[in-house]
Amino acid sequence: MSTLTETNPLTEATTLSAAAVPSAARGLRRGDRNRLLKIIGVVLITLSLLFPLAWMAIAGFKGKTEVLRSPFQFFPDMWNPQNYIDIIQDPVFSRAMLVTFGGALIFTALSIAINSMAAYALARLDFAFKRFWWVFCILPMFVPGMAILLTSFVVVSQLGMLDTLAVLIIPGAASAVQMFFLRQFYLNMPVAVEEAALIDGATRWQIFTKIFVPQSAAVFVVVGIGSYMAYWNAYVWPVLTISNPDLTQIMQFLGNFRSDRGPQWGLLMAGSTLAALPTIVLLLFFQRYIVDGVRISGIK
Amino acid sequence: MSAVAPTETITGQVAGVTPGLKRRRAGVPRAAKHLRSNRTAYLMIAPMVILLSIFVVWPLIYAIYLSFFKISFYKGSEFVGLQYYMFVLQDPKFWNSLLIGIEFAAMVVPIGMVISLLLASFIKVLSKRLASFMKVTVYVPAVISTVVASVLFVFMYQDQGVVNWFLSLLNAGPVAWLNNPGTALPAIAVPAIWLGLGITTLIMLAGLLDIPNSYYESAELDGAGFFKRTFYITIPLLKNILLYLFVTGFTAAIQMLDLPLIMTNGGPVNATTTPNLFIFNSFRAATPYATSFSLTTALLLFVALGLISVLVFRLINSDKAVDG
Numbered sequence: 001m002s003t004l005t006e007t008n009p010l011t012e013a014t015t016l017s018a019a020a021v022p023s024a025a026r027g028l029r030r031g032d033r034n035r036l037l038k039i040i041g042v043v044l045i046t047l048s049l050l051f052p053l054a055w056m057a058i059a060g061f062k063g064k065t066e067v068l069r070s071p072f073q074f075f076p077d078m079w080n081p082q083n084y085i086d087i088i089q090d091p092v093f094s095r096a097m098l099v100t101f102g103g104a105l106i107f108t109a110l111s112i113a114i115n116s117m118a119a120y121a122l123a124r125l126d127f128a129f130k131r132f133w134w135v136f137c138i139l140p141m142f143v144p145g146m147a148i149l150l151t152s153f154v155v156v157s158q159l160g161m162l163d164t165l166a167v168l169i170i171p172g173a174a175s176a177v178q179m180f181f182l183r184q185f186y187l188n189m190p191v192a193v194e195e196a197a198l199i200d201g202a203t204r205w206q207i208f209t210k211i212f213v214p215q216s217a218a219v220f221v222v223v224g225i226g227s228y229m230a231y232w233n234a235y236v237w238p239v240l241t242i243s244n245p246d247l248t249q250i251m252q253f254l255g256n257f258r259s260d261r262g263p264q265w266g267l268l269m270a271g272s273t274l275a276a277l278p279t280i281v282l283l284l285f286f287q288r289y290i291v292d293g294v295r296i297s298g299i300k
Numbered sequence: 301m302s303a304v305a306p307t308e309t310i311t312g313q314v315a316g317v318t319p320g321l322k323r324r325r326a327g328v329p330r331a332a333k334h335l336r337s338n339r340t341a342y343l344m345i346a347p348m349v350i351l352l353s354i355f356v357v358w359p360l361i362y363a364i365y366l367s368f369f370k371i372s373f374y375k376g377s378e379f380v381g382l383q384y385y386m387f388v389l390q391d392p393k394f395w396n397s398l399l400i401g402i403e404f405a406a407m408v409v410p411i412g413m414v415i416s417l418l419l420a421s422f423i424k425v426l427s428k429r430l431a432s433f434m435k436v437t438v439y440v441p442a443v444i445s446t447v448v449a450s451v452l453f454v455f456m457y458q459d460q461g462v463v464n465w466f467l468s469l470l471n472a473g474p475v476a477w478l479n480n481p482g483t484a485l486p487a488i489a490v491p492a493i494w495l496g497l498g499i500t501t502l503i504m505l506a507g508l509l510d511i512p513n514s515y516y517e518s519a520e521l522d523g524a525g526f527f528k529r530t531f532y533i534t535i536p537l538l539k540n541i542l543l544y545l546f547v548t549g550f551t552a553a554i555q556m557l558d559l560p561l562i563m564t565n566g567g568p569v570n571a572t573t574t575p576n577l578f579i580f581n582s583f584r585a586a587t588p589y590a591t592s593f594s595l596t597t598a599l600l601l602f603v604a605l606g607l608i609s610v611l612v613f614r615l616i617n618s619d620k621a622v623d624g
Contacts, residue, residue, distance in 0.1 A: 041422060042430055046437045052494065053440070055462055056452045068458055072465040118348035127341035137348055140356040142609050144555055146576045147602035150583050150595045151359035151366065174351035204340045233445030235558050236580070251447040255562050258451070265455055272448045279443040287436045291502060 053276065060084055060270030067266045083270035092245065093253060093271055100250040101278070103168050104231040111173045111227045112220055118174075119182035120208050124194065141176035153240050163244045168237070172230065178223045185219045186212065221289040229279055250275050367596040370589070384589075384596040394597060396570060397578035400485065404574060405553035407489040408496065409546060415493070416500040416545075421530065423501070424508050435502060442498030446558035449491040454478065454563050457487055478564050481571035488559050488572055496552075500545055507541040508534065551605045575601050 059067055060083050062076040087093050121127070122134050152171060161167040189212065197207050238249040239256075254275055257268050283290060367384050369377040388394050423434045441449075456462050457477040467473030477487040511533065519529050535542065557576040560566060566573035566581060573581070575597070583594040 035427075038426055038430060042426070042434055045419065045422070045434070049437060049494075049497070050440060052449075052452055052456065053444070055456065056448075059455065068460040070460045072460065072462075072468070114347045114351065117344040121341040121344035125337045125341040125344070127336055127338045130341075133345055133349065136357075137345065137352060140352050142606050143356055143360055144551075144598075144602050144605060146555060146557070146579055147595075147598045148356060148359040148363060150579075150591060150598065151363040152355055154362070154591075155354065155359055170351065171355040174348045174355075176352070179348060204337050205344075208344075229443060229445075233447070235445070235447045236561070251445055254451055255447045255558075258454075265458075268451055269455060272451055276444055276448050279445070280440060283436065283439060283443045287432075287439075290439065291432070291435045 053273075056269050056276070057273045059266060060273050062266050064264070064266060067269075083266040084274070087267055087271045087274065092248065093250075095246065096248045096250045096253040097275070099165075099247060100232060103165055103249070104228050106165075107169045107173060107231040108224050108227040110169060111175060111178065112224055114174050115179040115223065116182050116213070116216065116220070117208070119179045120186055120212055122179075123183045123186035124212075125204060137179055138176055141180065149236070149240075156241060162241055163247065165247065167241045168231070168234075168247075168249065172237075175227070178226060181223055182216075182219060185216070189215065218289050218292075221286050222292075225282055225286060225290060228282065232279060363595045363599060366592050367599055369592075371592065384592050385600065387593060388597045388600060393570070393573075393578065394575075397573045397575045398601075400571070400573055401554040401556075401575045404485055404489060404492075404556060404572075405550045407486060408492045408553045408556075409549040411489075412493045412496050412500060412549065413542070413545060416497055416504050417530070417534070419497070419501045420504040420508050421526075421534070423505055435505070438501045439498035441494050442496070444495060446491075446495065447562060449495055450559050450562035453487070453491045479568055481568050484564055484568060484571050488556075488563055491563075492553065492556060492559055496549065500549070503541060503545060504538065507538045511537050547608060551608060554605065555601075 058075065061079045061081065063080060063082070066073065066076055118137060122130070122137065156162060156167050156171060161170070193211055194207055197211060202210070233251060234249065235251040235255050238252045242249060242252065254268070254272055257264075257271070261267075368379060368381060370380045370383075371377050419434075419438055423431050423438070426434060458464070459474050459476065463477065464474035467475065475483060477483050515533050515537075516529055519533060524532070554574070555576050556574050557580060560572040560574050560577050561580065564572045566577050579594045579597045579601070582590055582597070584590075587593075
């Protein structure tokens with residue numbers, strides 16, 4: 001019984017708000033009471049938003065018979081990391097994590113390079129048929145993936161790219177959305193710097209690599225995380241193009257886990273937790289950039 | 301090193317240049333018009349243009365071509381005009397999937413937007429430290445992959461899972477969420493809302509922070525409560541952002557593929573076959589002309605949704621959007 005009240009975060013927090021607030025509020029000033037209410041709100045919202053993830057991590061600690069046992073049990077009898085150990089030692093899983101991670105890094109670097117070069121040229125240089133190339137580069141933004149998914153598949157198979165790392169990295173590297181985002185940033189950089197450098201005899205390429213790139217750290221982080229997530233979280237494209245078990249991508253592994261290995265929920269939840277960790281760590285590490293990134297994205 | 305020196309010498313001017321630049325931010329900066337840099341520029345856009353040509357433009361042209369021709373390995377291709385389009389438009393399964401897509405979007409988008417608006421309004425009144433904590437918290441689900449969300453929610457919807465346990469506390473259930481045609485679609489909408497909250501909330505918050513506080517203060521003096529302030533100040537002033545979020549959210553939700561693919565694979569009895577899942581499954585079906593049929597469907601959907609996106613994009617970038 002005591003485990004029940006203790007372990008249900010929602011009831012716990014509501015009883016807290018019901019019991020603690022009025023008695024405490026009487027002795028406090030209005031501002032303090034408001035502050036307390038806000039903190040309670042923050043705790044409640046955090047618990048309910050992150051509950052599914054916490055539940056996933058907890059399920060990873062449960063034994064085979066515990067994980068979907070009836071009567072229901074919130075926490076495991078014993079916190080046993082066996083599922084986590086098993087899934088890490090599973091060669092298919094750990095290879096998928098490594099291969100996907102490596103692929104994501106190459107993909108991210110490549111797409112930053114390609115998109116930022118195009119963005120710089122389209123923001124800062126003057127050249128023949130510029131308007132045409134601008135429209136050409138931006139229109140793919142409006143082409144939904146599904147409209148070209150099937151023929152893209154035909155194209156990559158004709159190019160002999162199926163079952164290679166290239167098929168995962170190259171087709172998605174150029175991104176109209178990211179180019180647009182970077183161009184928006186470059187448009188707002190002061191012109192004077194560029195003019196002074198030109199007078200000093202710097203070439204456009206030198207201006208890009210020595211002035212623009214070093215100042216793009218923040219915006220590169222934002223688009224880089226976007227690319228990283230797009231690669232790491234991809235499912236349909238790898239499922240279509242990769243059948244070689246050595247190149248299995250992590251989401252492909254998790255998405256097909258139930259049909260491949262049956263309902264081993266503890267193991268699957270442990271694997272999913274580990275697969276969700278890299279993007280969460282990235283978010284926590286670069287939180288300032290990402291949260292600001294939404295503001296400078298040009299939408300607002 | 302030569303590049304560093306000039307930056308330092310002209311920092312004084314930079315401050316003076318910036319405001320003028322901001323006014324012209326949408327236009328082409330006036331930098332060195334006399335210097336056309338064709339070679340550099342073409343080299344710099346080349347990788348982007350080549351990749352987009354091979355992997356976006358060509359597949360799109362190819363898809364349009366395939367939708368008008370009957371391809372056979374034995375004879376040359378034969379022009380069939382709009383025949384595939386008629387096939388698709390006459391297929392009740394296509395219309396059914398479209399209906400399911402709309403139904404799905406109608407669940408995901410309004411609920412997601414209401415929750416986001418409440419969250420954003422809440423974050424706005426928090427102290428700086430609490431606000432930055434909440435912004436990250438709200439964003440965490442947004443970085444979770446649809447695959448992880450799918451398997452996680454399937455696990456939570458199991459008969460002995462945590463959702464049915466909550467129900468049992470209310471003396472209800474258990475419900476076979478994903479095996480029941482009536483509950484499967486809402487059950488898939490929940491993770492979709494959860495995944496989408498972060499971005500919507502942060503965009504709304506950015507909009508909220510642009511509304512002058514004095515509006516709220518004077519409304520408060522006049523005795524307007526939270527809901528009155530939301531309806532008479534926040535929503536009208538956020539009109540453009542809300543419209544943008546609604547339309548992008550709607551087109552994204554209609555195109556949802558991963559969640560129903562992994563959670564139900566369209567079942568039970570096609571209750572969760574969204575348009576993209578219908579296309580994906582008819583592509584994988586071993587029927588003759590499956591490719592042509594499925595990509596014609598995809599093109600039809602693309603034309604409809606693409607038009608909406610272009611319209612909204614123009615609206616957002618137009619002058620009308622400057623002041624909501």
